Amino acid sequence: MQLKPYARTLAIALSLAFVAGCSSTGGGQDGDLTGGAGGSDRGGVSTGSADGRGVSGDRDGRDGQRADADGRIPETRTIYFEYDSDTIRSEFEPVLTAHARFLQNNPNASVVLQGHTDERGTREYNLALGERRAGAVERYLNVQGVSPSQVEVVSYGEERPAARGQNEQAYAQNRRVVFAY
């Protein structure tokens, strides 16, 4: 069943285009022994998730190239990796070639290569491994003639799993690079 990851990828790509990241910080806190006297609002907790949803699609103009006449973004936007490996599997080479062709035909298009790992091992080291995976894809595209200015790499390490669970099936779905246009 390969359908599921593809559907996910599309969902990720769409949501990245339409949902703006947002964050909020809480106010004062109070760590001393006598403190907090009478203060019922210890946290100044803020729930900053709601207000950002209203920000709509054209935040960084990425939607624009969808309308380009000379080609559509290839449908397969996720490729998967073996454990502890940044080697591009031969079965995914056609996917990379399709993206390379699209980017060359659409010099105004740009892509963010999102590198991901499975959850095993330490988070910051995994962040570096995810970057290495996305970097391997970036080099592949560059060798095929894609301008470096069209490609950016962002590693999420193990922070954005596509599948949950402590089993090889979930791990395999999480070791991936996503093409986010």
Place this chain on the structure above:
Amino acid sequence: MNILKTTWLAAMLMLVTSLAQAADLTIEITRGSDRATPIAIVPFADGDDMPQDIAQIVSDDLERSGYFEPLERRAMFERPASSEEVRYGDWRALDVRYLVAGRISREGDQYRIQYELMDVSGESRMLAESVTTGRQGLRDAAHYISDQIFEEITDIRGAFSTRIAYVTSSGVGDDTQYALHVADADGRNSQQILSSDEPIMSPAWSPDGGKLAYVSFETERPAIYIQDLASGRRVRATSFEGLNSAPSWSPDGRRLAMALSKDGQPEIYVMDIGSRDVRRVTNNSSIDTEPAWAPDGRSLLFTSDRSGGPQIYRLDLGSGEEERLTFTGNYNARARFAPDGEAIFLIHRGNNGYQVARQDLESGRLVALSDMGQAESPSVAPNGTMVIFATQQGGNGVLGGVSADGRATFRLPAAQGDVREPAWSPFLN
């Protein structure tokens, strides 16, 4: 209209309150130490209904440390409120070495807690003190009492009045919400200090306990932020191209070590926080990340895969010399110094998966400490007696703790969602 407004406000407050409570963590002692000292913490005589069970908080603190084994309450057939009421022979018969008794009186909105610590075999009083606090300060007062008792008996400064920062996530896929929290060291009184729909990572305390550095992806790129805890104000410290990762404060609070990949592969850099100048301190073609300062500020630990897999190295900042420290196994990562600088705590992949381990720097001997699976992100208590880390329980991320000798363990699960990346604060008073 006014009524509507009030209702809405009340609903908002309830939401905020329930969120704050949902994020609280609850201690579960999973294994007591077999070398723990038996102690009895007699329930304090309070008179009025108390909003907090002070003696229970003290008992939980001491048990969690692995140094003490508190006597169960149902085994106490007398409940002295002061040293004069103690019949030492009765407690000796229960094999109790130390005894804590206390009483609480109310003066207006203040609570006066008087407690005493007794040596049962010596039939002597070791400590007597009274603490006055408001209702909101009762838990803090209990942790303070735990600190005094712990130090009086062990000669080690107590770390129960410290705090932990940690990251939570809830929801799945694109709806995942991430948040950064600060709570008491026992997981209570949690406060959310940042929330985002993009990942938050790597919280690190400033040495004065007033600020947290962390990585946030809120711009859809990783960047390092420094947030002042009292005011909530924050600044973006770095947003270089590529990784901005793994901040670690120097002991003097003036520099941040970090991993950046702006010049290619991830390397360790040191930033002067005042000037924002960054200086690259490692240079090779492999991954270098997860820096941690030595307590004397003169060297850094870091993880590098230059030998093929991740191992721990030490960089002398004066000479620039690098030395590999770990040789046991093929995965050793994210090391942190013990406060005395004589040992490091790290993640080691052994026969039981990823575990917290301690390596003595003099002998080079590595010992696995935790038997909980999938351990990550060890963080050492400022007195060096405990290590808190992230682990898994029933498919969810929870915090685990282990005494530095590996004998006592505990868990700090959240009511819902995943908890991870604990960072233990420095001493705060």
